Amino acid sequence: MELKEARQEFVQLWGNFGSQWGINKTMAQVHALLLTSEDALSTDDIMEHLAISRGGANMNLRELMVWNLVYKTSFPGDRKEFFVAEKDMWEVAKRITRERKRREIEPLMLHLNRLKNVEEKGVHADNFTGMVNDIERLVGRMDKASETLMKMEENAFFGAFLRLLK
Template sequence: MKFTEAQLEFIQLWGNFGSQWGINKTMAQVHALLLTSDEALSTDEIMETLGISRGGVNTNVRELIVWNLVYKSAKPGDRKEFFVAEKDIWEVAKRITRERQRREIEPLMHHLNRLKNVDEADPQSLNFVKTVGDIERLVGRMSSASDTLMKLEENTFFGTLIRKWK
């Protein structure tokens, strides 16, 4: 299997997977392309490879920069902007986790907590408060589990480094 072929397949795969998890398909594809490119790419190169418009590249790349998954990078002697992706996958995972935590989990937790102030006189509130509380606990634990995993990976990676240095 030729590299370019494999890369395009990976881009498709990552795009589909992303959209199943609520991430814009094109944004995931741009990310996949940059993740698997050794060199920094220009807007025109991204347009060309993915067959999307200039506006589309601009919007999606900028969003990836907001997520802290992609950086701008200048090439000497060229005044275009070039883009590179963070290549360390554990770092990528950490940043995605962090961003979703901030954007989605925290507001969710806040709302759930507020909903527990339901009129206790109503007999239906009993099950309701339990359910909402259980979801709160579940989401909280999933959050901290993924935190733990990220930290664990950090240590494992660090461990690998140390082993290499010895």
């Protein structure tokens, strides 16, 4: 298999994987493209590689910057903006986790907690609040576990990209 070919497959794979987990497919593809690019890419580069519109490229790049997975750079003598991805996959995982927690888990937990304020007393209400408690505990544990995992700062993630490009 050729490198170019493998890279294209990776872009597809990452896009599909992302969309299975509620991440915009194109955004994941842009991410994959930048992850596998040694050089910074311009909006036009990305438009060309993925055959998407300028608007689409722009939106997804900005979103990736909100997630802190992509940075803007520029080169003297060139007016265009260029983009680079964070290459340390451990960092990448941390940032995705952080963002999804902030966007999805925290609001869920807040809402679940409010649901426990049922007026009624008795077995039916207790069953309900009991189940909500169970979910809260479960999510709490998962959260704790991910925290622990992500705090293993001294990790084995000094792969080829990292060694050569940072």
